[in-house]
Amino acid sequence: MLEQLGKQAKEASxxxxxxxxxxxxxxxxxxxxxxxxxxPAILAENKKDVDALKAKGASxxxxxxxxxxxKRIRDMAxxxxxxxxxxxxxxxxxxxxxxxxxxxxxxKRVPLGVIGIIxxxxxxxxVDAAVLCLKTSNACILRGGSEAICSNSVIVDTIxxxxxxxxxxxxSVQLLRDTxxxxxxxxxxxxxYLDVLIPRGGKGLIQxxxxxxxxxxxxxxxGNCHVYIEKTADLAMAAxxxxxxxxxxxxVCNAAETLLVDEAVAEKALPKAYEAMKEFGVQWRGCExxxxxxxxxxxxxxxxxxTEYNDLILAVKVVSGLDEAISHINKYGTGHSEAIITNxxxxxxxxxxxxxxxxxxxxxxxxxxxxFEFGFGAEIGISTQKLHARGxxxxxxxxxxxYIIYGDGQVRR
Amino acid sequence: MLEQLGKQAKEASxxxxxxxxxxxxxxxxxxxxxxxxxxPAILAENKKDVDALKAKGASxxxxxxxxxxxKRIRDMAxxxxxxxxxxxxxxxxxxxxxxxxxxxxxxKRVPLGVIGIIxxxxxxxxVDAAVLCLKTSNACILRGGSEAICSNSVIVDTIxxxxxxxxxxxxSVQLLRDTxxxxxxxxxxxxxYLDVLIPRGGKGLIQxxxxxxxxxxxxxxxGNCHVYIEKTADLAMAAxxxxxxxxxxxxVCNAAETLLVDEAVAEKALPKAYEAMKEFGVQWRGCExxxxxxxxxxxxxxxxxxTEYNDLILAVKVVSGLDEAISHINKYGTGHSEAIITNxxxxxxxxxxxxxxxxxxxxxxxxxxxxFEFGFGAEIGISTQKLHARGxxxxxxxxxxxYIIYGDGQVRR
Numbered sequence: 151m152l153e154q155l156g157k158q159a160k161e162a163s164x165x166x167x168x169x170x171x172x173x174x175x176x177x178x179x180x181x182x183x184x185x186x187x188x189x190p191a192i193l194a195e196n197k198k199d200v201d202a203l204k205a206k207g208a209s210x211x212x213x214x215x216x217x218x219x220x221k222r223i224r225d226m227a228x229x230x231x232x233x234x235x236x237x238x239x240x241x242x243x244x245x246x247x248x249x250x251x252x253x254x255x256x257x258k259r260v261p262l263g264v265i266g267i268i269x270x271x272x273x274x275x276x277v278d279a280a281v282l283c284l285k286t287s288n289a290c291i292l293r294g295g296s297e298a299i300c301s302n303s304v305i306v307d308t309i310x311x312x313x314x315x316x317x318x319x320x321x322s323v324q325l326l327r328d329t330x331x332x333x334x335x336x337x338x339x340x341x342x343y344l345d346v347l348i349p350r351g352g353k354g355l356i357q358x359x360x361x362x363x364x365x366x367x368x369x370x371x372x373g374n375c376h377v378y379i380e381k382t383a384d385l386a387m388a389a390x391x392x393x394x395x396x397x398x399x400x401x402v403c404n405a406a407e408t409l410l411v412d413e414a415v416a417e418k419a420l421p422k423a424y425e426a427m428k429e430f431g432v433q434w435r436g437c438e439x440x441x442x443x444x445x446x447x448x449x450x451x452x453x454x455x456x457t458e459y460n461d462l463i464l465a466v467k468v469v470s471g472l473d474e475a476i477s478h479i480n481k482y483g484t485g486h487s488e489a490i491i492t493n494x495x496x497x498x499x500x501x502x503x504x505x506x507x508x509x510x511x512x513x514x515x516x517x518x519x520x521x522f523e524f525g526f527g528a529e530i531g532i533s534t535q536k537l538h539a540r541g542x543x544x545x546x547x548x549x550x551x552x553y554i555i556y557g558d559g560q561v562r563r
Numbered sequence: 564m565l566e567q568l569g570k571q572a573k574e575a576s577x578x579x580x581x582x583x584x585x586x587x588x589x590x591x592x593x594x595x596x597x598x599x600x601x602x603p604a605i606l607a608e609n610k611k612d613v614d615a616l617k618a619k620g621a622s623x624x625x626x627x628x629x630x631x632x633x634k635r636i637r638d639m640a641x642x643x644x645x646x647x648x649x650x651x652x653x654x655x656x657x658x659x660x661x662x663x664x665x666x667x668x669x670x671k672r673v674p675l676g677v678i679g680i681i682x683x684x685x686x687x688x689x690v691d692a693a694v695l696c697l698k699t700s701n702a703c704i705l706r707g708g709s710e711a712i713c714s715n716s717v718i719v720d721t722i723x724x725x726x727x728x729x730x731x732x733x734x735s736v737q738l739l740r741d742t743x744x745x746x747x748x749x750x751x752x753x754x755x756y757l758d759v760l761i762p763r764g765g766k767g768l769i770q771x772x773x774x775x776x777x778x779x780x781x782x783x784x785x786g787n788c789h790v791y792i793e794k795t796a797d798l799a800m801a802a803x804x805x806x807x808x809x810x811x812x813x814x815v816c817n818a819a820e821t822l823l824v825d826e827a828v829a830e831k832a833l834p835k836a837y838e839a840m841k842e843f844g845v846q847w848r849g850c851e852x853x854x855x856x857x858x859x860x861x862x863x864x865x866x867x868x869x870t871e872y873n874d875l876i877l878a879v880k881v882v883s884g885l886d887e888a889i890s891h892i893n894k895y896g897t898g899h900s901e902a903i904i905t906n907x908x909x910x911x912x913x914x915x916x917x918x919x920x921x922x923x924x925x926x927x928x929x930x931x932x933x934x935f936e937f938g939f940g941a942e943i944g945i946s947t948q949k950l951h952a953r954g955x956x957x958x959x960x961x962x963x964x965x966y967i968i969y970g971d972g973q974v975r976r
Contacts, residue, residue, distance in 0.1 A: 164893060168916055247938060253927055255937060262949050263919065341773070345949045360754070361777050366950040369779075387972040394974035480577060502967045503581055506676065514666055514970025523975070524966070525662055536675050536758045536963040537779045538951040550949040553937070554915045557927025559800040561807035562936065 151328065152336050155291055156343030158321035159264040163289040165319050167261055171238050173316065177284055178234040180312035182227040185277065188308045189223050195304040196273065203271075203297050216271045216298055226277040233281045236527045239546045240287050243554075254556040259549045261287040263345040266337055268359055270351040271295030276305045279350070280323040282530055286548040289322050291344070293337055296329035303327060338363035345550075350531055353458075368539060368547075370531035373403035373486035374458045375516045378475040378501070379423075380492035381414040387513065388419055388491040389426040392464075394515040395489065397430040401460045403532060404487050404519040408455060408465040410475045416468045417443055432462045439468035455482045472497050476504045483507060485534050487516035508534060508541035564741065565749050568704055569756030571734035572677040576702040578732050580674055584651050586729065590697055591647035593725035595640040598690065601721045602636050608717040609686065616684075616710050629684045629711055639690040646694045649940045652959045653700050656967075667969040672962045674700040676758040679750055681772055683764040684708030689718045692763070693736045695943055699961040702735050704757070706750055709742035716740060751776035758963075763944055766871075781952060781960075783944035786816030786899035787871045788929045791888040791914070792832045793905035794825040800926065801832055801904040802839040805877075807928040808902065810843040814873045816945060817900050817932040821868060821878040823888045829881045830856055845875045852881035868895045885910050889917045896920060898947050900929035921947060921954035 185192070196218040203213055239259055246256035265288045267279045276294055283290040294302045306325040314320050326333060338347060338359060347367045349359035356371050377395050379388045395406035411419050420443045424434065434440075435450040447466070454465040455478070469475045479488050489511035490501040498512045509519040519542060521529025526544025533539040539547040598605070609631040616626055652672055659669035678701045680692045689707055696703040707715045719738040727733050739746060751760060751772060760780045762772035769784050790808050792801040808819035824832050833856045837847065847853075848863040860879075867878040868891070882888045892901050902924035903914040911925045922932040932955060934942025939957025946952040952960040 164917065164919070167919070249936070249938060253931060364774050366779070366782075366948055368950070384972070390972065391974055398975055504577065506577070506580070507965065509966040509968060511968045512970060514968055514973040515975050517975035518666060518968065518973070519966075523662070524668055525660060535779055537781070540963050541966045550953050552920065553922040553932075553954045555922060555924045555927055555931065557925060559797070559803065560927040560931065561803055562811055562928050562930035 152326070152333060152340065155324050155326065156264070156340050159289040159291050159324060160343050162319040162321040163261065163263045166284075166287040166289055166322055169287065169318065173318065174238065174285060174287070175234055176316040177313055177318055178230050178281060180316050181277075181281065181284075181309050182230040182234075184308045184312040185223055185227040185230070185305070188304070189220055192223055192301065192304050192308070193218060193220070195300040198300040199271075199298050208297075212271070216273065216301070218273055218301065222274065226274055229278060230281045233285050233528055236285065236545060238285070239549055244551065251560050252558065253560055256554045257551045258554050259546070260552050262548060262550050263288065264343055265290045265548065266293070266340070266344045266347040266365065267291075268293045268334060268337070268347065268349045268351075268355065269295065270355060271297040273298050273301040273305055275350055276302050276325075277309070280306070280309050282528060282545065282548060284322060286545050288548060291324050291326060291337070293326040293329070293334055299327065299329055335362055338365060341365050348531060368531070368533055368543070369535040370533055370543075371403055372458055372484045372534060373405070373532075374408070374456070374482060374484045375404060375406045375487045375489075376408045376410055376479050376483060377406045377489045377491065377516065378410040378469075378479070379412060379415060379419045380472065380475070380490055380494060380497050381412040382493040382497070383415065383419070383491040384493060385415065385419050385422050389423040391489065391491055391513070391515050392423050393427040393430070395517055396432055396464050397427055397462065398515075398517055400462050402517075403458075404516050405460070406464070406489075406516050407457065407459055408467065408482070410467050410469050410478060411440075412475070413439070413468050413470055416440070420444055420466070427464075430462060432464050434464050434466055436466040437468055440466045458484070472500060476501065480504075480506050486532065487511065487519040489514060489516050508532070565739070565746060565753065568737050568739065569677070569753050572702040572704050572737060573756050575732040575734040576674065576676045579697075579700040579702055579735055582700065582731065586731065587651065587698060587700070588647055589729040590726055590731055591643050591694060593729050594690075594694065594722050595643040595647075597721045597725040598636055598640040598643070598718070601717070602633055605636055605714065605717050605721070606631060606633070608713040611713040612684075612711050621710075625684070629686065629714070631686055631714060635687065639687055642691060643694045646698050646941055649698065649958060651698070652962055657964065664973050665971065666973055669967045670964045671967050672959070673965050675961060675963050676701065677756055678703045678961065679706070679753070679757045679760040679778065680704075681706045681747060681750070681760065681762045681764075681768065682708065683768060684710040686711050686714040686718055688763055689715050689738075690722070693719070693722050695941060695958065695961060697735060699958050701961060704737050704739060704750070706739040706742070706747055712740065712742055748775055751778060754778050761944065781944070781946055781956070782948040783946055783956075784816055785871055785897045785947060786818070786945075787821070787869070787895060787897045788817060788819045788900045788902075789821045789823055789892050789896060790819045790902045790904065790929065791823040791882075791892070792825060792828065792836075793885060793888070793903055793907060793910050793914075794827040795906040795910070796828065796832070796904040797906060798828065798832050798835050802836040804902065804904055804926070804928050805836050806840040806843070808930055809845055809877050810840055810875065811928075811930055813875050816871075817929050818873070819877070819902075819929050820870065820872055821880065821895070823880050823882050823891060824853075825885075825888070826852070826881050826883055829853070833857055833879070840877075843875060845877050847877050847879055849879040850881055853879045871897070885913060889914065893917075893919050899945065900924065900932040902927060902929050921945070
């Protein structure tokens with residue numbers, strides 16, 4: 151069955167390689183319209199999923215992520231319309247050179263082909279992933295969480311009906327309706343048909359894909375991010391930034407988890423930052439030196455520095471200076487987003503150069519690491535690996551390149 | 564032990580991130596000099612490997628690939644000097660944008676970090692890989708074939724002595740001296756320390772890495788390449804190109820394996836091509852229609868179209884036109900290099916657009932797919948996957964990017 155899905159996706163990907171911008175536009179708009187027209191049916195199917203999950207006694211947060219409303223469906227449709235308006239990256243030729251033998255060699259941006267997306271029980275990801283893949287002329291095979299199978303089925307049926315309406319292969323977007331673990335494991339090894347696999351979701355899901363896939367994976371997600379207050383920092387700015395980085399949305403991957411402070415300014419900087427985030431109820435856990443300044447807080451353990459809390463908890467450490475800050479970050483960080491607050495030119499340069507992460511900030515909150523904030527107009531995820539894409543991924547990251555070579559009879563001697 | 568190597572490599576990679584162009588130059592030149600100074604020692608160690616292999620009764624070709632000579636060592640040294648002269652891709656900023664909130668976001672080219680390279684018993688790859696990694700400021704862990712362990716050990720000792728001489732960490736280039744399969748398998752899962760794994764060698768080696776690695780892999784290698792003679796082709800040019808693509812170096816991955824001919828010109832094109840490559844002793848295997856025109860050749864089976872011969876054998880098929888040619892190539896090809904010979908504008912465009920391969924040619928031999936022929940000045944391998952790099956890989960493909968963000972106190976609301 152999976153083999154069949156793979157073959158069909160590959161076939162569809164060849165058709166998608168050659169469709170025009172107008173055809174893509176028609177498809178994305180038809181999908182948006184289709185979703186809105188099908189609101190009652192989608193809500194009905196979603197209710198089945200939600201009821202089943204409630205009966206199982208799942209957490210409120212889990213149920214909330216799964217639950218659709220008329221507004222949420224309209225937002226999904228609007229999302230498709232917004233992606234439609236983005237510039238199409240496919241077809242651009244990134245430079246063309248003429249070789250001494252007369253060959254003209256260009257590097258052309260082309261679709262990846264077939265993208266597999268494995269995600270959790272969030273039906274909005276179904277639309278989002280399908281739309282981003284179509285916009286970049288890729289076919290996709292979607293494997294969503296089993297708890298959302300009724301919702302995902304009706305959504306994908308809506309999408310394929312729209313595709314058929316505008317004359318595109320219905321196999322451009324396919325859902326893996328058998329949501330067993332075995333089939334997911336098989337999908338991760340489908341190298342013949344899948345060009346790339348993108349896991350979207352929590353740490354467990356992503357690690358399972360990284361550990362088991364033989365298809366090339368783009369790893370997204372985990373963020374143990376730091377803010378470092380260097381000794382020349384504007385301390386009001388520092389308090390403002392660490393408060394924002396910690397509290398504006400603690401559950402997301404670009405939130406800060408550890409505050410590092412230069413010993414030269416710790417006595418002033420720490421109480422200021424502590425005061426600034428008091429109203430948000432953040433629990434601080436500090437090293438010994440931090441606790442000399444703020445005796446009321448809990449001690450931090452080695453484990454605290456390793457933890458991505460995704461919660462209103464902050465680990466705090468006083469460091470001897472830039473060197474210790476950089477090596478702490480390179481040791482404990484997950485290569486996501488790191489910030490220095492400083493007014494020293496050379497410290498800012500060293501931090502930018504020596505911290506090994508996808509996004510490195512001077513005097514700004516780590517919370518900006520995001521495809522929309524970076525101006526990409528879309529986001530597939532935030533890559534924390536170094537191959538292919540690093541940091542927020544926009545439409546370009548769903549493409550690859552091919553060399554196109556124009557000759558007039560050249561042979562190699 | 565491997566864990567230790569990993570930690571040391573990571574440490575070294577942080578030092579390499581910040582070395583200057585002058586330091587890299589000193590290192591590469593010291594390595595070249597060291598290799599030449601150590602010629603007697605390297606030859607003596609190499610002899611141990613060669614003698615052991617001979618005692619095992621290995622094939623001539625295998626022994627030849629392993630055997631070093633004074634000239635081969637001098638060539639390795641010259642290779643290091645040539646790589647030294649290439650432009651340094653590290654540090655380039657690929658565009659910088661200012662966001663409405665005042666954040667200035669740049670995308671900077673940086674080293675990958677630690678690169679693992681797994682290869683066969685070819686001591687020249689040891690130098691080549693180390694030099695390319697150093698030029699791009701990456702640390703590397705090398706795991707060469709067990710048959711070359713004495714040669715690789717003395718070569719890596721020579722390299723690390725040169726690194727120490729110029730003040731760089733000797734852990735920048737490390738050899739995995741335990742060449743058991745178990746250790747190689749462990750290395751493939753060393754995600755904590757390795758940023759990427761590049762297998763270099765035959766199909767078996769590459770597939771084993773793709774199947775077993777959890778570290779991101781760049782797949783290189785296999786090439787089942789086609790030349791298609793379209794009906795408007797200049798038939799003399801076509802004969803010239805297919806002869807070159809098949810015979811100039813049949814054992815390499817960019818050599819052609821199958822000739823496709825449009826039925827409208829088959830009667831003229833096939834005898835012409837057959838004549839042209841007669842002197843090279845190529846064995847043709849044709850479809851039924853080919854054999855009506857050239858009854859003297861053997862029949863081709865389904866398996867022939869799937870085979871990368873790497874030998875003086877050519878599969879031949881008469882096709883009904885461009886559509887059949889493209890679908891044959893997309894079905895049987897390995898996404899390496901594909902050529903059309905044509906004088907038709909729209910046929911050339913369709914072939915360039917619809918054939919799904921790393922390098923697609925009009926009126927030129929597939930043999931040009933090569934980092935040097937493409938003007939990169941170096942080649943790490945030829946990627947046949949679509950993530951990160953596709954086609955010949957030069958120095959840029961050994962780098963990644965990081966976002967550097969300059970703020971003045973921005974927080975996200």
